[in-house]
Amino acid sequence: MRQPLRKAREGLIYGVLLGCALVSVVTMLGIITVLVSESVPFFREVSVWSYLTGTRWSALLEPRTFGVLPLLAGTVQVACGALALAVPVGLGAAIYLSEYASPRLRTLTKPILEILAGVPTVVYGYFALTFITPDILQRIFPAAEVFNAASAAIVVGIMIVPTIASLCDDALRAVPRSLREGAYALAANRLEVTARVVLPGAFSGVVAAVLLALARALGETMAVTLAAGMTPKLTLNPLTSVQTLTSYIVQVSLGDTPHGTIEYQSIFAVALTLFLITLTINVIAQRMIRRFREEYD
Amino acid sequence: MSASDALFEPRKQRRALVARLFHAACVLITGGAVVVLGVLLYRVWHDGSELLSLEFLDRFPSQITPEKAGVKSALWGTVWLIGLTAAVAIPTGVGAAVYLQEYAPRNAFTRLIQLNIANLAGVPSIVYGLLGLAVFVRWLRFDRSVLSGSLTMSLLILPVVIIASREAIAAVPNSIREAAFALGATRWQTVRHHVLPAAAPGILTGVILSMARAMGETAPLIMIGALTYIRFVPGGTHEAAPGLAGWVGWFGEAIRDPFVVLPIQIFNWAEQAQPIFHKLAAAGIVVLLTVMLILNGAAVVLRAFWQRKQP
Numbered sequence: 001m002r003q004p005l006r007k008a009r010e011g012l013i014y015g016v017l018l019g020c021a022l023v024s025v026v027t028m029l030g031i032i033t034v035l036v037s038e039s040v041p042f043f044r045e046v047s048v049w050s051y052l053t054g055t056r057w058s059a060l061l062e063p064r065t066f067g068v069l070p071l072l073a074g075t076v077q078v079a080c081g082a083l084a085l086a087v088p089v090g091l092g093a094a095i096y097l098s099e100y101a102s103p104r105l106r107t108l109t110k111p112i113l114e115i116l117a118g119v120p121t122v123v124y125g126y127f128a129l130t131f132i133t134p135d136i137l138q139r140i141f142p143a144a145e146v147f148n149a150a151s152a153a154i155v156v157g158i159m160i161v162p163t164i165a166s167l168c169d170d171a172l173r174a175v176p177r178s179l180r181e182g183a184y185a186l187a188a189n190r191l192e193v194t195a196r197v198v199l200p201g202a203f204s205g206v207v208a209a210v211l212l213a214l215a216r217a218l219g220e221t222m223a224v225t226l227a228a229g230m231t232p233k234l235t236l237n238p239l240t241s242v243q244t245l246t247s248y249i250v251q252v253s254l255g256d257t258p259h260g261t262i263e264y265q266s267i268f269a270v271a272l273t274l275f276l277i278t279l280t281i282n283v284i285a286q287r288m289i290r291r292f293r294e295e296y297d
Numbered sequence: 298m299s300a301s302d303a304l305f306e307p308r309k310q311r312r313a314l315v316a317r318l319f320h321a322a323c324v325l326i327t328g329g330a331v332v333v334l335g336v337l338l339y340r341v342w343h344d345g346s347e348l349l350s351l352e353f354l355d356r357f358p359s360q361i362t363p364e365k366a367g368v369k370s371a372l373w374g375t376v377w378l379i380g381l382t383a384a385v386a387i388p389t390g391v392g393a394a395v396y397l398q399e400y401a402p403r404n405a406f407t408r409l410i411q412l413n414i415a416n417l418a419g420v421p422s423i424v425y426g427l428l429g430l431a432v433f434v435r436w437l438r439f440d441r442s443v444l445s446g447s448l449t450m451s452l453l454i455l456p457v458v459i460i461a462s463r464e465a466i467a468a469v470p471n472s473i474r475e476a477a478f479a480l481g482a483t484r485w486q487t488v489r490h491h492v493l494p495a496a497a498p499g500i501l502t503g504v505i506l507s508m509a510r511a512m513g514e515t516a517p518l519i520m521i522g523a524l525t526y527i528r529f530v531p532g533g534t535h536e537a538a539p540g541l542a543g544w545v546g547w548f549g550e551a552i553r554d555p556f557v558v559l560p561i562q563i564f565n566w567a568e569q570a571q572p573i574f575h576k577l578a579a580a581g582i583v584v585l586l587t588v589m590l591i592l593n594g595a596a597v598v599l600r601a602f603w604q605r606k607q608p
Contacts, residue, residue, distance in 0.1 A: 006483060013485045017400055020392030024414050024459070027452050031424060034431040089326050096323035112331050118506075118589065120513025122560045123341070123582050126567045130575055131340050158333055165330075191316035212419065219421025221516035222560070226567055246423050246516070253426075253520050259435065271427050275420065282419035286412065 035275055038268035042066075045262055051269065057232040057243070059252070059266050066266060068273060070232040074149065074242030075274075078224055079217040081153025081238065082160060086217075087210055089157075090164025097165070098172040099194050110166075117162035124155040125226030133227070137239070147229025147241040155223050160213040167212065171205025172198055174296050204295070208288035215278040215285070221246040245274045341586070345579030353580055357528040358562060363573045368581055371562035373530035374443070375512060375588070377551070378558055381447035382454070382511050387504055389451070390458025391493075394500075397459070398466040399488055418456035425453040426520025434521050441522035443531050444552040449517050454507045461503020465496040498603035505596035509589045515560040527557045559585040 043051070046066045054067015093113070097106055128151040137144045137151055144150070175198050183193045199206070229241030230251045243251070249267045257264045348364075356367025393414075401407040429449030439445040469492050477487040493500075532551025537543050557565075559581060566578035 010483050010485055014400060017392045017396035020389045021396040021401070021410055023389055023452075024393065024417055024455060025410060027428070027455070028413050028417055030432060031420065031428050034428050035424070038431065089329065092323050092326035093330055096327045100320060100323055101327075109327060109331070112334060115593075116330060116334050118509060118513070118593070119337070120515065120560050120585065120589075122513070122515045122564050122567070123337070123586070126563065126575075126578055126582060127337055127340065129567060130344065130579075131336075161330060189312060189316045191319045192312070194319075215419050215421075219423065221421070221423045222564060226564065246421065249423055249427070250516065250519055253430075253522070268427060271424050275424050278419060278421055279416060282416050285419075286415050 031275065035268055035272040038265055039272045042262065042265035042269045045265075046269075055234055057248075059248070059263055060255075064262070066269075068245075068270065070234045071243055071245050071248055071270065072273075073234050074228065074232065075218055075244040075246070077149050077236075077238065077242060078152045078156060078220075078228060078244055079214060081150065082156035082217045083210065083214060085154060085157030086160045086164055086213060090161045090209075090213070091168050091206065093161065093165040094168035094172055095194055095199075098169050099190065099198065113162045113165055116158070117166070119159075120222075121159065121220060122222040122226070124159050125223040128152060128155040128223060128227035141239055144239040145229070145241050147227065147231070148239050149228050149242045150238040152224045152228035152244075153238065155227055156217050156220050159220065159223065160216055163213045163216060164209050167209030168202070168206050171202040171209065171292065174205065174292070175201040176296060201295075202292070204288045204292035208285045208292065211281050211285035211288065215281040218281075219246060219274060219278050221250060225250045245270050338586075341579050341582045343579075344576055345581070345583045348576050348580040349583055354584065358557075358565075363571070363577060366577055368559060368562055368584055370527045370530055371557050371559045371581070372584065373533075374527070374556035375558045377443045377531045377556060378447050378450060378518075379508055379512055381443060381552065382450045383504075383508055385447060386451040386454050386458055386507070386511075390455050390504075391462050391500060393455075393459045394462035394466055395488055395493070398463050399484065399492065414456050414459055418460065421516075422453055422514055423516040423520060425449055426517030428452065429517060429521045440553065441555050442553045443556045445521050446518050446556060446558075447552075449521055450511050450514065453514065453517055454511050457507040457510065458504055461507065462496070462500045465499025465503060466492060468499060469495045498600045501603070502596045502600050505592055505599075509592045512558075512589055512592070513560055513585070515558075515564055518558060518561055519564070527555060529554075531556050559588075 051066055051068055053069065054065060055069050056065045056067050057070045058065050093109075097109060101109065129146075132154055133144065133146060133148060133151045137148065179197050179201060180193050183197045188196070224244050225247040228244060228247065230243050230247055231241040232243040232248065233240070235242065248270055252263055252267045353367045354372060355369050356365060357369050358371070359366045397407065397411065401410070426449065429445055429452070433439045433445035433448050434441060439448075473491050473495060474487055477491045482490070531554040532547060534554070535547050535550045537547035563578050563581040563585065566574040566581060569575075
């Protein structure tokens, strides 16, 4: 007698749970719709070609030009600097934790890395602005500006070390023990086992970790805005102020930009650029992770 | 010493030396990460302790008399934002995880949802801010309110909540489900009475960590416009009429109030050039890190408590 009621309830619950799962799909569609629909009017004013190849970005001052290269250069400069710092450190820490550290030391060190990962990015921005630039960079290079790309790269690097370390640690530990034991049996020492057996075995996992960290560095906002400043320019000098894609978006939204103006639309075009870059990197990283899981599962 | 030993000895020593150097480098690097955390915490404490007091928590920010400024509006803004975010993101995220783990058929559509969640987790947070600006602030006309902020934040941490909850649910042994089914329980009864209670400690830990992350996020909230000197707390300027209806009315108005949160207040202060504002920023960071530490501690304690209760 209660069977139909029970069935209806089960069906209802299934629907609700499916709805929860579909929120994520709707979110992705929403992001794409919003970015594209607000960028279209922008690209009617500014051709895609001149946007992608222009070397001058002057969105808020006349004469206005919208060439994204200076913003892209600033973003890539900060992200590459961060990776140059974080990849050796993160990988080194992962190797230490997975291959060398005793279990006790491991349980002590891992939480510290997790705390580093949990520190809000605005705190790193403050750290860059009040410590790294005045107390380190300007002592070594007196020419360094108050806002500079180098300090941003350093703090973003610190910020992504835990990401790289914990993902690489997972990758290294997934390499079967038998491979290590085989190498030890051939008289290899610990470094040789790590460098010639474990690292090649975990290669796709390590690459995925670096890619995910790169995507995070490219999209990092608050630390970069506080540390690197807001001067869009094409330069290789890391001691001067640059602007990134993200800090441009922040700069516009801090001001009172009315809805419908070209500055307002330009932040959506810039965000679309950022979104496409990070999405591409993430998709490649996911593929690497899947390949690496298939290798040993 | 035999001939073969002499042949191998020089290389053997070099190999051992290189291996020892590498070991030392790894120790140095890992130790370096610990030192950086120490320096960071020390600097923040050093800069901020001078202005820290209980009154600091109970004063509003001020441009004119910065030495008498405080984080009252930001602290309460954070409490409101996290409360509402939790109320939206936890049920939705756990629901989605239950669907994917317990209900979803193994087909292309399910794989698409899973891939999509992994990709959403990698979308820069500022992009969520633009989504919130276009959808909640402009399209749904929630304006620059706590409601817009927490809905945006919910979408941002949803992938994290889903991934953490799925891991916890996947760790529940299959025998528990089979036992429930064998006794005639429906799928929902199995989930409700057996799977979810068993997965609760793991889910709870993941959820609390994701809330700590939401607490530190700044960029998306700057996009939806939570950045002005605000000298009141959400709901603080409205009177609640007596009774439940009055309370509901007050709540409805409170969530439409403009707001500021701790990380934005910190950003605001850190951006100013005068040193006094940097001290304020440091004091704000101490408050923010303390709240996050309490949350993380709560996650650890709750997990331990729950694990003891379960056989």
